[in-house]
Amino acid sequence: xxxxxxxxxxxxxxxxxxxxxxxxxxxxxxxxxxxxxxxxxxxxxxxxxxxxxxxxxxxxxxxxxxxxxxxxxxxxxxxxxxxxxxxxxxxxxxxxxxxxxxxxxxxxxxxxxxxxxxxxxxxxxxxxxxxxxxxxxxxxxxxxxxxxxxxxxxxxxxxxxxxxxxxxxxxxxxxxxxxxxxxxxxxxxxxxxxxxxxxxxxxxxxxxxxxxxxxxxxxxxxxxxxxxx
Amino acid sequence: xxxxxxxxxxxxxxxxxxxxxxxxxxxxxxxxxxxxxxxxxxxxxxxxxxxxxxxxxxxxxxxxxxxxxxxxxxxxxxxxxxxxxxxxxxxxxxxxxxxxxxxxxxxxxxxxxxxxxxxxxxxxxxxxxxxxxxxxxxxxxxxxxxxxxxxxxxxxxxxxxxxxxxxxxxxxxxxxxxxxxxxxxxxxxxxxxxxxxxxxxxxxxxxxxxxxxxxxxxxxxxxxxxxxxxxxxxxxxxxxxxxxxxxxxxxxxxxxxxxxxxxxxxxxxxxxxxxxxxxxxxxxxxxxxxxxxxxxx
Numbered sequence: 450x451x452x453x454x455x456x457x458x459x460x461x462x463x464x465x466x467x468x469x470x471x472x473x474x475x476x477x478x479x480x481x482x483x484x485x486x487x488x489x490x491x492x493x494x495x496x497x498x499x500x501x502x503x504x505x506x507x508x509x510x511x512x513x514x515x516x517x518x519x520x521x522x523x524x525x526x527x528x529x530x531x532x533x534x535x536x537x538x539x540x541x542x543x544x545x546x547x548x549x550x551x552x553x554x555x556x557x558x559x560x561x562x563x564x565x566x567x568x569x570x571x572x573x574x575x576x577x578x579x580x581x582x583x584x585x586x587x588x589x590x591x592x593x594x595x596x597x598x599x600x601x602x603x604x605x606x607x608x609x610x611x612x613x614x615x616x617x618x619x620x621x622x623x624x625x626x627x628x629x630x631x632x633x634x635x636x637x638x639x640x641x642x643x644x645x646x647x648x649x650x651x652x653x654x655x656x657x658x659x660x661x662x663x664x665x666x667x668x669x670x671x672x673x674x675x676x677x678x
Numbered sequence: 679x680x681x682x683x684x685x686x687x688x689x690x691x692x693x694x695x696x697x698x699x700x701x702x703x704x705x706x707x708x709x710x711x712x713x714x715x716x717x718x719x720x721x722x723x724x725x726x727x728x729x730x731x732x733x734x735x736x737x738x739x740x741x742x743x744x745x746x747x748x749x750x751x752x753x754x755x756x757x758x759x760x761x762x763x764x765x766x767x768x769x770x771x772x773x774x775x776x777x778x779x780x781x782x783x784x785x786x787x788x789x790x791x792x793x794x795x796x797x798x799x800x801x802x803x804x805x806x807x808x809x810x811x812x813x814x815x816x817x818x819x820x821x822x823x824x825x826x827x828x829x830x831x832x833x834x835x836x837x838x839x840x841x842x843x844x845x846x847x848x849x850x851x852x853x854x855x856x857x858x859x860x861x862x863x864x865x866x867x868x869x870x871x872x873x874x875x876x877x878x879x880x881x882x883x884x885x886x887x888x889x890x891x892x893x894x895x896x897x898x899x900x901x902x903x904x905x906x907x908x909x910x911x912x913x914x915x916x917x918x919x920x921x922x923x924x925x926x927x928x929x930x931x932x933x934x935x936x937x938x939x940x941x942x943x944x945x946x947x948x949x950x951x952x953x954x955x956x957x958x959x960x961x962x963x964x965x966x967x968x969x970x971x972x973x974x975x
Contacts, residue, residue: 498885521889528887538882542697555888557683599886 450476451497451607451640456506458492466492468662469506474640476606479633481649482642484659490642493659494611497640498530499523511606528556531600531637535612537592539584545571545595546580552599570598574628590621597628607638614645622648683892691899701875702904709908709960710915712861713953716854717916720952721945723850728940730843737810737836741803741820744827749773752801755825759803762823765816768806774799800827810836862960870968880973890973897965905961909953916949917942 451474458467466489474480484490495501496508499515508515511529518526539548546567553563571577574594576587584592593613600608610629614622626641626648633639643649649656658665695702741759743752756771772780774796781799782791807816813836817829883893924939 524884524887524889526887527885532885538878538885540879540882552886554683554686555883555886555892603887 450474450509450511451638452507452509453493453496454507454509456496456503456508458489458496458501459504465662467496467503470659470662470664471506472657472664472667474638476638477633477636479630479639479652479654480641481652481654481656482640482659483644483646483649483656484665488659489662490659491611494532494609494640494642497609498532499526528603529606531597531603531605531608533593533596533600533608533610533613535615537584537589537596537616539592539595539599541584543583544580545576545582545584545587548584548595549599549602552602556603558603566602570602573601574598588621589617590624593617593621593625594628597625597632601632601637605637607640608632610639610641610643612642612644614643614648619647623651626652687892687895688899690896692903694896694900695903698875701871702900704871705904706908706911708864709861709905709957710912712857712864713909713912713956714915714919716857716861716956717912717949717953718919719857720850720854720949721916721920723846723854724945725940727843727846727850729938730839730846732938734810734836734839734843735806737807737813737832737839739805739807739813739817739820739829739831741805741826742828742830743801743803744825745797745800747801747825749801751825755823756803758823759805759820759826762816762819765808765812766805767808768804770804772802772804774801777802811840813837858956861956862964870964880969884973893973894966894969897969898962901961901965902958903961905957905959905964906954907957908960909957913950913953916953920945 451472453470453472456467456470457465459465470489470493482490482493492501496503496515497510499510499513499518502518503516506516510526513522513526513529515526540551543551549567549570550563553566558566568577568580571580574597576591576594576598579587579591584595587595593616597608597610597613600610608629613629614625617625622645629639629641630652653669655667655669657667743755747755752773753771756769760766760769777799778794778796782788782794785791805816805820807813813831813833817831817833820826821829880893920942924942927939
């Protein structure tokens with residue numbers, strides 16, 4: 450579960466990225482987080498992953514209180530979250546298989562478990578026949594699917610996807626969003642940050658709209674309804 | 679970090695060396711260059727200090743014993759001088775007969791000295807000191823021994839040598855320290871560049887929940903191997919250069935033997951220890967400090 454209670458985040462330069470945000474995302478939910486550039490979306494993600502600490506208010510993620518989390522606990526918080534980025538963030542020098550296996554090695558998984566789990570995940574995202582390739586040899590959509598497999602490999606309770614379709618064409622974007630939807634159906638909480646209004650409209654999920662550091666709307670109405678207010 | 683990961687982490691460290699071949703090559707080259715410069719300077723200083731020490735050992739005090747004393751009494755004066763203290767390294771009794779023989783021999787047995795009686799000379803002692811900086815104090819103590827008539831010594835020369843030794847010691851420590859610090863800075867910067875090259879990879883590792891220990895370990899393995907490799911190459915080069923240079927100088931000198939160099943074997947143990955310590959320090963500490971700034975993700 451992700452919970453923000455009256456969260457304020459100010460940067461040292463003086464600007465307030467979040468001005469009192471409260472929200473709650475229950476386990477197993479699929480939520481879109483939308484809003485213009487500079488509205489505070491990235492700050493919310495960084496607060497969830499422990500990259501930033503709130504200036505005031507409290508943030509709870511999967512049982513961890515982020516406002517007083519110890520530095521050495523952060524890796525363990527991150528193991529409960531899978532993150533997917535717009536620019537994929539894959540390791541070019543590792544093969545497709547190793548990019549996924551690596552995330553399991555990081556948490557000390559045994560080789561036997563890795564050999565079982567990685568092919569399953571690669572099959573799930575449709576990359577089982579490209580396990581020996583390197584990320585540079587894959588298309589944008591395939592790279593994002595690989596990033597999703599990596600995010601999923603440790604069986605996290607939450608996936609955060611930051612503009613996962615930002616670098617993809619409409620067909621690939623729909624494909625990725627459908628994949629995320631399928632994964633959500635298996636029980637993983639999904640928080641998708643996006644600018645892609647058409648995609649948001651195609652999937653009837655909860656939409657949180659953030660603007661100027663505050664929540665402008667939160668509901669099932671979709672992005673267009675917010676735009677038309 | 680779990681023990682089950684150890685094999686993987688070691689493999690990653692070794693893989694990193696080859697993966698970033700150019701950076702590894704640069705780090706090793708810089709380590710070799712710096713250590714060879716430090717090693718060469720240290721060897722030079724050591725040799726010069728040995729030469730100066732040898733020259734200083736030729737400084738001696740000649741003690742002349744009162745001619746009115748009998749032979750037995752003169753020998754007892756020698757014994758008393760020998761018991762004067764720690765600074766007396768060696769005290770050799772030279773009888774007046776021996777002194778005359780040496781004198782005539784020094785003058786190529788010139789017939790002009792034929793028929794010279796030993797009684798023209800005095801019994802004497804030749805004293806070599808442990809520490810020539812204390813030469814004046816020791817000479818005063820010897821003069822105070824009953825039966826000592828006079829002494830002669832090259833005080834200025836001995837003090838000059840001692841001064842040269844002391845200055846050399848201070849200068850060499852200062853220069854070697856500066857060279858070591860500069861080397862460490864250069865090497866650690868090279869390692870930092872290698873780390874900068876991998877900042878994205880580190881950020882990804884952090885994002886998937888890697889602990890700091892897990893991230894650091896392969897870098898430390900890499901730093902350790904590169905540091906030790908650099909130290910080993912530098913040591914080999916230093917040995918070759920040293921032996922080659924000594925052989926060349928000996929050849930040029932011919933039979934004059936103006937300088938005698940310390941054999942490399944004498945320098946072997948301190949140099950192996952210093953190079954290994956420097957390689958280890960540079961590799962591991964360099965990696966550790968360089969990686970720190972990329973860990974706050």
